[in-house]
Amino acid sequence: xxxxxxxxxxxPANFGGSETAVEEIGARLVERxxxxxxxxxxxxxxxxxxxxxxxxxxxxxxxxxxxxxxxLSHTFLALVDMARRQFDVVHFHGVGNALLFPMFKLTGRGxxxxxxxxxxxxxxxxxxxxxxxxxxxSFPAAARFADEIISDNVQVQELFRTAYARETALVGYGADxxxxxxxxxxxxxxxxxxxxxxxxxxxxPDKGVHTLVEAYEKLETExxxxxxxxxxxxxxxxxxxxxxxxxxxxxLGYLYGNAYRELLANCYLYIxxxxxxxxxxxxxxxxxxxxxxxxxxxxxMDGTLADAGPRFPKGDAAALRAQMAQLLAQPAQVTQYxxxxxxxxxxxxxxxxxxxxxxxxxxxxxxxxRQVPLRESL
Numbered sequence: 329x330x331x332x333x334x335x336x337x338x339x340p341a342n343f344g345g346s347e348t349a350v351e352e353i354g355a356r357l358v359e360r361x362x363x364x365x366x367x368x369x370x371x372x373x374x375x376x377x378x379x380x381x382x383x384x385x386x387x388x389x390x391x392x393x394x395x396x397x398x399x400l401s402h403t404f405l406a407l408v409d410m411a412r413r414q415f416d417v418v419h420f421h422g423v424g425n426a427l428l429f430p431m432f433k434l435t436g437r438g439x440x441x442x443x444x445x446x447x448x449x450x451x452x453x454x455x456x457x458x459x460x461x462x463x464x465x466s467f468p469a470a471a472r473f474a475d476e477i478i479s480d481n482v483q484v485q486e487l488f489r490t491a492y493a494r495e496t497a498l499v500g501y502g503a504d505x506x507x508x509x510x511x512x513x514x515x516x517x518x519x520x521x522x523x524x525x526x527x528x529x530x531x532x533p534d535k536g537v538h539t540l541v542e543a544y545e546k547l548e549t550e551x552x553x554x555x556x557x558x559x560x561x562x563x564x565x566x567x568x569x570x571x572x573x574x575x576x577x578x579x580l581g582y583l584y585g586n587a588y589r590e591l592l593a594n595c596y597l598y599i600x601x602x603x604x605x606x607x608x609x610x611x612x613x614x615x616x617x618x619x620x621x622x623x624x625x626x627x628x629m630d631g632t633l634a635d636a637g638p639r640f641p642k643g644d645a646a647a648l649r650a651q652m653a654q655l656l657a658q659p660a661q662v663t664q665y666x667x668x669x670x671x672x673x674x675x676x677x678x679x680x681x682x683x684x685x686x687x688x689x690x691x692x693x694x695x696x697x698r699q700v701p702l703r704e705s706l
Contacts, residue, residue, distance in 0.1 A: 329691065331357060331364050331415065331416065331690060332413075332415040332417070333365065333366045334419075334421070335420045338372050338373060338386070339366050339382070340382075342374055342584055348613075350419075352504075352682075355384065360683075362687075365385040365387060365413075366387070369389065371390075387409060389405045389406060390405065391405070400424060403428050407432055407436070410432075410436055411435040411437070414437055415437075417439060417440045419442045420443045422446075423466045426467075426474060429441060432473075433473070440690075441474050442693065443476070443478070444480065445470065445488075445496075471492035478499045479498055480499065480607040481498075482498065483628055499689075500612075500682065501607050503613045503678070505616050507593050507617060513591055514590055516587075517580065517591075519552070522596050523551055523596060524551055524553070524594075525551055525553045525595065525598075525599060525652070527555050527556070527600070528556045528614070529556075529557045531579075538565075539648060540553070540599050541553075541569055541577065544577065547649050549576075553577045556580050556581075556582075556583045556588065556591060592617050593618070596620070597621075598614045601640075605629070615633070615673045616673040620666045622637060622638055623637055623639050624640060625641055637665050637668075
């Protein structure tokens with residue numbers, strides 16, 4: 329199959345979970361003999377226009393580099409570019425792309441659309457009023473125009489079913505079980521194994537970084553708090569976070585590859601305080617590396633963390649602080665949670681299984697008469 333992928337910032341993954349998913353799934357589809365093209369944004373291009381990466385073709389296009397217009401402006405240019413190419417299926421990551429599906433019908437040259445949706449984006453605090461209205465409009469547009477939709481959690485699947493009478497496939501993300509064997513990044517940042525608390529997240533309000541910072545500032549511990557992630561947007565929010573007077577808090581910015589993996593695999597606690605979530609690839613990877621995770625009580629966490637870690641009411645810094653204090657005093661309980669988290673990934677999540685589902689859905693759309701019913705198996 330000839331498969332296009334867009335709606336992300338690009339590959340190699342250098343921003344968030346959707347980029348990681350495209351890199352992991354796309355590379356595996358290439359290994360299986362498919363032709364994969366990924367549309368990348370010029371302002372997030374670490375390879376300087378390099379054409380191929382892990383066997384995937386990269387098409388680098390500009391965009392309006394602002395929070396509210398980055399996605400749609402880039403998707404618009406990608407759809408213009410598609411008018412001179414030929415794809416069988418195009419994977420659109422992010423429900424906001426659905427607003428441009430009428431255009432895709434004109435420029436896609438008969439290609440089918442597979443839309444991946446991770447949540448009701450209008451609930452995310454980082455968006456302005458206009459963006460939230462656009463995201464609300466994107467859900468009925470998706471239900472009407474998308475050839476196939478993937479919901480990455482049960483809550484999104486039920487939203488499409490009840491609000492728009494649209495059935496969707498349920499496919500989450502995967503995680504890598506191969507633990508890093510080096511600790512160079514820990515030495516570089518002056519960290520000791522199992523002696524720091526970690527969050528990996530973009531510095532935007534819906535990730536709940538402010539909740540964690542507020543909780544930690546009054547926590548009695550010598551363990552530092554390490555926050556991996558950044559954002560090119562929301563500068564006021566980022567400035568407020570980094571204005572903390574607590575010298576134990578360290579903002580490391582973006583980290584990828586071995587450095588990111590080493591920090592993840594060696595933390596004492598991993599905090600996931602999100603206010604809005606889907607199936608978080610960062611959370612799944614933390615579980616795969618056997619992290620002890622404290623998560624907010626979002627319904628989406630039922631399908632990922634389940635009983636492999638404690639929860640706290642979202643946005644409640646005092647409750648989060650109490651959970652951290654309790655586990656700092658109970659290392660045996662921490663060890664049990666670490667074992668349960670890794671085992672849950674072994675039992676339920678893998679990138680190979682996720683790729684199987686994406687491949688089968690794509691194949692089914694272009695040759696439905698030769699395919700067996702799929703949705704029941706996902």
